[in-house]
Amino acid sequence: MNRTKVSPFNLTTKLETSRTIRRLAGLVGVALAAGLLLSGCKSQTSAEEAPTVTVQVGAAENQPIQLKVIADAVLYPRDQAAIVPRVVAPIKKLYVQRGSPVKKDQLLAELENQDLAGAYQKSLGGHQQAQATYDMEVQKVVQDSKLAKQTLDSAQKLYDSRQALYKEGAISAKDVEDANVALTQARNAYDLAQKQFDLKVAEAQLNAAKGDTASAEANVSYTKITSPIDGVVTDRANYVGETPTAGAPMITIMDLSEVVARVHISQLDASRLRAGDEASIRVPGQGPAIKAKVTLVSPALDPNSTTVEVWVQAPNPGGRLKPGISARVTMIAQTVPKAIVAPAAALLTATDGVTSMIVLDTDNKPHKKKVTVGIRDGGDIQITEGLQGGERVVTVGAFELDKMDDMTKATIQVQSPKMPDEEEDQ
Secondary structure (H helix, E strand, O other): OOOOOOOHHHHHHHHHHHHHHHHHHHHHHHHHHHHHHHHHHHHHHHHHHOOEEEEEEEEOEEEEEEEEEEEEEEEEEEEEEEEOOOOOOOEEEEOOOOOOEEOOOOEEEEEOOHHHHHHHHHHHHHHHHHHHHHHHHHHHHHHHHHHHHHHHHHHHHHHHHHHHHHHHOOOOHHHHHHHHHHHHHHHHHHHHHHHOHHHHHHHHHHHHHHHHHHHHHHHHHOOEEEOOOOEEEEEEOOOOOOOOOOOOOOEEEEEEEEEEEEEEEOHHHHHOOOOOOEEEEEOOOOOOOEEEEEEEEEEEEOOOOOOEEEEEEEEOHHHOOOOOOEEEEEEEEEEEEEEEEEEHHHOEEOOOOOEEEEEEOOOOOEEEEEOEEEEEEOOEEEEEEOOOOOOEEEEEOHHHHHHOOOHHHOEEEEOOOOOHHHHHHO
16 A cells, blocks of 8 residues: 655644634634624614504594583482371272372272261260350350440449539439449449450360361371372282271372482582583483483482482383382583593503693604693593694503603504404404
């Protein structure tokens, strides 16, 4: 076998060449890595300087807005009468049942009244007797007064005559004195007759008899149960022959032509409402809301809850709304016909309470503006200062933009808001 001999010089040269190539390759790798790193840093810096933010926007529009007070309520009838009999007696007749429409003063029922009718007749007899006694006393007093007046007149004439004769010397002074005594006695008798002591006693007895008769007559009338209002019978607790429990309602009448929703709200909300304010009543599952009016804002607080009771009244055609059920009441405390209204979702509130919104200009560049808020109505708010109307305000993504040092460098991508059915599908 032939072998090629390598000199020491050639071997050294090859080793040095190999080392040189490796050094150059390392330098090139370092350079490439540095270039890639620099390129990555520039891309990252560029991305940080111009991030893309996806937002949704709403419009600040010129339109009316209302200050509403919304609360839960319980419905009551416009008027109600729980009729409790004034006397305790068995039921003789019933003329109505539950659901019967009735008019004011209509006869609803009758109670047994034989004993009361007997008591009335007895008191009526006593009244008639007292009346007859009184009439007799009146006649007697008139006669006594007339006789006393005649006696007084005669005594006066006798005294005057004797006075004249005494001056002429025809009679003695004793005769004049006797006539004077007779005149005094006649005058006292007449004055006594005028005082009518016997007549006053008879009159008092007659008045007492009248009172007894009136009371007995009232007891008889109480056995006839009548309706004090127009309405519908909503409860009838007893049947014929039964004796209603003392103090318990026998028949309940409700006027359901209108209903009254009674709500309890805070003092602040109550201070904004007045009788006559527009309102609406909605009962879940019973169709659209019914137009109503505020009829009462209580001048006093509920001592237990420190709230204010407010009444809202609405028509109830066909008795659609039933007393006792719960309802949702909306009361309109104030209406601003021309206001700048923006979505409440666009409002940003700082820790110091300052409120602002992010507005997109025509180039989709975001700008933060301080705003002053007025009326809030559900998802809308009134802007009293800071917007002119017509601006686009960020509703979704505003918080992310607000955290940036310079939001104007962000690239804004405006996204259409999702419809409710689209959100449910997802």
